[in-house]
Amino acid sequence: MNKKALKRIIALVFIIFFIIIVILNVITPSKDFSEQENRMLEQRPKFSVKSLLKGDFTKKYEKYISDQFAFRDFWVELKSNCDKLMGKKESNDVYLGKDDYLLEKFKNPQDKDIEDRVKALNKLDNESKELKKYVIIAPTSVEINSDKLPRYVVEPSQKDVISEFEDGLNKDIEFVDIYNKLKSKNDEYIYYKTDHHWTTDGAYYAYEELSKYMGFTATPKSKFEKMKVTDEFLGSLYSKGNFRNVEADDINLYKYKNRQDENIKVEYTLEDKKSESLYEMKNLEKKDKYTVFQDGNHPLVKITTESDEDRKLIILKDSYANSFVPFLIEHFSEIYMVDLRYYKEDLSKLIEENEIGEMLMLYNANTYFQDMSVKNIKY
Structure with missing residues (x-):
């Protein structure tokens, strides 16, 4: 031919x-x-x-x-x-x-981005001195697992950015430093390999650190039953990066051995939806299995517990808080989870009407320094 x-x-x-x-x-x-x-x-x-x-x-x-x-x-x-x-x-x-770790780039904020968020949080603090405030900015996997990065890749330091943010805060705002704790545990499975969230183990270590600032005793791991609910989780970075043929993640739940979910009341307040569990097990059949935690993100979620502690907490949060909150039910009688990206109601009215005494702001570093809602927070 x-x-x-x-x-x-x-x-x-x-x-x-x-x-x-x-x-x-x-x-x-x-x-x-x-x-x-x-x-x-x-x-x-x-x-x-x-x-x-x-x-x-x-x-x-x-x-x-x-x-x-x-x-x-x-x-x-x-x-x-x-x-x-x-x-x-x-x-x-x-x-x-x-x-096969998938690691999301950190979008290094400008000095003005950091300054704007410092001003917004300080303004909130100045207008609500009666409210005790705590802040957790969680470093993401690309920072804690930097040893997993490809050769010659140099990422901006999240530690430096978080420290600059901390330095600008009012002195009565308690900044909860979880960086060193997570860095010391980076040989453990504290971040998913295919998703941008921390695992339940990572959330537990952050909870241990928070307990030192909030004045309660963290529940030891021995009082939890660690349950693997799936080993087929392919998360957000699998979807975003389009890298295939990587190992799927496990999702583990820490369930209190002597506490039944039926003792908890979960109200998705603005959606007229209620549940008796912190977990939506049916979501394990979906692609985004991380939504097993409180059915994903919602504008406002109210959790009523049977805790003997007469403490009420409001959490301004992104999705990192979803796997973190279950550890708090022993320490607070009511927990209000507010996602500022979707919550458009009066924040001060919510706090005052429910006599909430403490606030935790919990975000991962990438979301916190990119999301506009935290810069525009109003009390």
């Missing part, structure tokens, strides 16, 4: 392949949600002359084609495998580290 004939055959095969792909894209129904990527997919945009002339229609249609491409999950996995074979170690701000 001569070269000319071979070129014709290759061209014909390519044309046939292209036609098949086009037909498949036409006949394949659009999906609303990608389980693999854990996100909503772009839908077919509505056409209008105005959107076409502005360029909006073209941009949205390109995103739609990309999201709804036939056998998208297959192509994503194929690309991931090729990248891995070629030694690629970074994708979409996620590093593929040693031992």
Whole structure:
């Protein structure tokens, strides 16, 4: 066979392949949600002359084609495998580290970003002196597990950023230093390998440190039953980084040996929803299995316990708090979890009407220095 004939055959095969792909894209129904990527997919945009002339229609249609491409999950996995074979170690701000750890880049804040958050929290403190305040800014896995980073990668220091933030706070705000504790435990499974959260073990060590500042005795591990509820968790960084063929994570729950979930009342106040458990076990069947903890993020969650302690706590939080809160039920009679990203009600009214005496702000460093809601906090 001569070269000319071979070129014709290759061209014909390519044309046939292209036609098949086009037909498949036409006949394949659009999906609303990608389980693999854990996100909503772009839908077919509505056409209008105005959107076409502005360029909006073209941009949205390109995103739609990309999201709804036939056998998208297959192509994503194929690309991931090729990248891995070629030694690629970074994708979409996620590093593929040693031992298949996926590590999310830390977005180093500007000095003004830190200053704005210091001012906002100090202002809140000045307006609510009767409220005792504690702050935990949790370093993320890329900082604590820096030994897992690919060679030649240098990440900005979260420790320096957190220290600069701490130095600016009013003196009566208790800053809870958990950095050294977590760093000393980095040989343990304290962060998920495929997700940006700390594990229940990591949350427990932070709880131990908090107890020293809040004046209660941390419940020892011996009083908990550690239950593995899944070994198939592929988390947010698996979805974001598109690195495939990595080991799935375990999710463990620490359940009090002498306490039944039925003794706890959980109210999703703004959603008219109630539960008798801190855990939504049915969510273990979903892609985002971390939502087993309080069914994920909600504007306001009120937890009523049977604790003998006459203490009420409000937690301003991101999702790091979800696996942390179960450790607190022995120490507070009522716990209010407020996610400022979704809570738009009067914070001072909530605190005053429920006679809440203590506040904990708990965020991971990446979220805290990027999220606008903490900068705009109002009392």
